[in-house]
Amino acid sequence: MSHTPTAEELRNQLIDTITAERPLTPQVEQAMRSVSREAHLPGLDLPTAYSDQAVTIKDNPTGPLPLSCASVPSVVAMMLDQLHVQPGDNILEIGAGTGYNAALLAELTGPSGQVTTLDIDSDVALHARTTLNAAGYDHVRVIHRDGLLGDPEHAPYHRMIATVGVWDIPSTWWEQLADGGRLVLPLRWRGQTRSVALVRDGDVLVSEGMELCGFVPIIGQDGERTAALDPDETVRVHHDQDQEVDAAALGRSLFTGECRESWSQTRIGGEESFDGVWLRATAYDDRVCRLEVTAKALEAGIRRPVIPVRCPMLTAGDSLAYLINRREGTDPDKPFQLGAAAYGPNGDTLAQALVTYLDAWGENRTAVPQMTITPAESVDTPTAHTIRKVESQVTVAC
Template structure:
């Protein structure tokens, strides 16, 4: 019996067709690079079918099973390359070497007149990336084993910098090493959600011009996010940033208090995203955080967030409200909020106000400006009279502005 399988070339073509159908690889150069570079050569342990499926291929795990390194989901790779807008001859820095596949794509995009440097803290990862790059004719890509937060000053300045690992903070290296007018694309985490943000350097400010929801393996050593259980069994956890005044201890047992539910009359379809509510709120409310509920918490009706593992919440002293959803008709769902505690009802109503504001322009995105933490406040732009929140990180300061 003969088994017929698709060739790598056929599977790669189908992968790119899937990426295009999802609205990515909009640049002809990005599309051509993804049709040219053989992803299966960088993940030899995976089947060729998995190599060209729209999935992350995990290449290294921690002892607890969590991913330490991977080849990212191809649609996300294409999305971020679109954001990066590489031009022929660009000097490019990549933070997070992974398998070397993304560096090979970058080399294809910048061409023989440019250069690519990729950095990773893990010597096993850089050794694997080096092998993959050498085996595919990309010996000219420089691979450095180093803490990615330091960048690679020896090849600076860079026209383009891209992170293929999640960052909570931005260190001074990226202002020092990015050329004026250069672009930086980074999966940046603030208020417990992660967006792939494309920044353009404008003097000492990095100013966003696009952002897309994403998720990435986090950088090692950036510990600015806090978390704490808010129920006795540890089934429901709150996540917030170090600059917020949230105290999980004050919220202990809040879910056992009477709940107040408020519905917004805003409807979504089963495939319609509503992450823009959370993103918008990061520029309007300093109390925004994330709630995560285990299956047991949902099944026992202790806590039922719209998306159990990650939903926006508002926390104030001993009160909490979080985003909720209910089915109201075939294929339609209503968004709302569930509140607990002394001010739970008010918080739920305020969350619904934000849902309704988002509903007026679902495609609107805030502007994010990033500055070194040492920047004096008078030098920071607050976008006139727009609503804004200043988010203090350890090495950077974000200003999130919302119309």
């Protein structure tokens, strides 16, 4: 007779799988093994509740991305590791979701700590409140509020964590984070998202690590733009508001011009991540964006990007270059060579710049840039490469 795994067995299997890929601190691992994810996903079967995948809890009737979801458990664990919660901490979470993350935070900060979670959607806040109560975490505060406002009533906070994609750090969060406090958030810039751990030192936030991730963007920030390069929107460029993108000129170069290829000396394995190229390019270059190419465009003859739905690119005026690959060489561990596809009169120059970033990354694939963030009105402007947003300025330096 076959054995049906219990929730506890499935939970431990999931955490075993996560820790095999990424060791966790003992505190985070214990919290992940203690909190029942299924309690925050009522009605979902146990194998799905304990799979390492996101679960939508509220659809978005006006767009392709959900309004709210339960994050991928391995990403939850990674961000909790970045947060470094200590017993007795006062914690603010922006994005209540299912209440699962708030329950984990309550375990980590213990009976002497406090956890407040906010959500802009009343249905989501009610779901979190209901599941937290049912799971025995009725002491966690759940507030229906725009997360960009924070929660000044219970500030200052030793730890703040956002579980939605954030393009800019609002001044309210600066005011509510204690000096020496830690903020972990999925920060969006130049078409990418990274979970960045930041520590406050006066009026400066300094990074202590960045990890690749993806999150639904927060409601209320509009610093990101999307430009379609053709009427059918088969190719789109995602960029920041401070970047000028001439969609019509780029479209003409891409759809009627010749593609030229430039190749780096860098090779990768089939499962090797190369997102570090994108990350480190933003430390030097304001032309970095994200290219999205549909299957229809590929069928029409556009050179295939290395990842069609999210590919780093450089753009300037009527020219662009983006990341491509090919199978090259005899090394079975690194069979793919990385390069750049160029379109437009200045595309070759952009491609050579991208190849330079590729080879620099290839020489040191684990290096992570340092990020420094200051309020937008700061008098002492950083001397390194700075990305200016509405309420903050971001310096990325290798």
